[in-house]
Amino acid sequence: MNELKKYIGTKIKEHRKSLGMTTIELGKLSNTSQSTISTIERGERFGTFDTMINVCEALQITLYDILPPEKSENLNVPQIHNERIALILDRLSSEDIEVTETLVINDMSLLRTLNKLNPNQKRHLSNHLNSIINND
Incomplete structure (x- = not known):
């Protein structure tokens, strides 16, 4: 030990x-x-x-x-979501896959925080990000 x-x-x-x-x-x-x-x-x-x-x-x-x-x-990590992940990845462009990989690997705590937001908070955040991107 x-x-x-x-x-x-x-x-x-x-x-x-x-x-x-x-x-x-x-x-x-x-x-x-x-x-x-x-x-x-x-x-x-x-x-x-x-x-x-x-x-x-x-x-x-x-x-x-x-x-x-x-x-x-020796750890058997369950692979129960492989089909679902494959379906999602099949729908993404290669650029989106790279962004997703970066988010999952580097920003897991951010993703967990975003997941905890209620629908109204997510909508506000999305609107805010869109306004930043569009320079509104």
């Missing part, structure tokens, strides 16, 4: 440094204390599941990105 903690801590530290981010910045972005980030990176402890999700989102990675390959290979 200690080896797993150290591996995960090292991966988090590598991702954080690749973004030029300090432990203080990562703590703020993930709503976690700097000391917790440091102890996770040193492999002294795991964060809570919520903490680890928040840290990964702040680093723009997934939990799978910090797991050792032998651990993540």
Whole structure:
């Protein structure tokens, strides 16, 4: 278990440094204390599941990105939405697919926030974005 903690801590530290981010910045972005980030990176402890999700989102990675390959290979990630995703992708242009991929990979927290908006809020946001795009 200690080896797993150290591996995960090292991966988090590598991702954080690749973004030029300090432990203080990562703590703020993930709503976690700097000391917790440091102890996770040193492999002294795991964060809570919520903490680890928040840290990964702040680093723009997934939990799978910090797991050792032998651990993540054994996970059977359900592929229940493959048909639905294929149908959606078939309807999109290649440019729209690239935009979608970027949103899913880099902006998952934004997508989750947008999904929480009620229909009226979504309409207002859409109108606002259209006015920006059209310089109204």
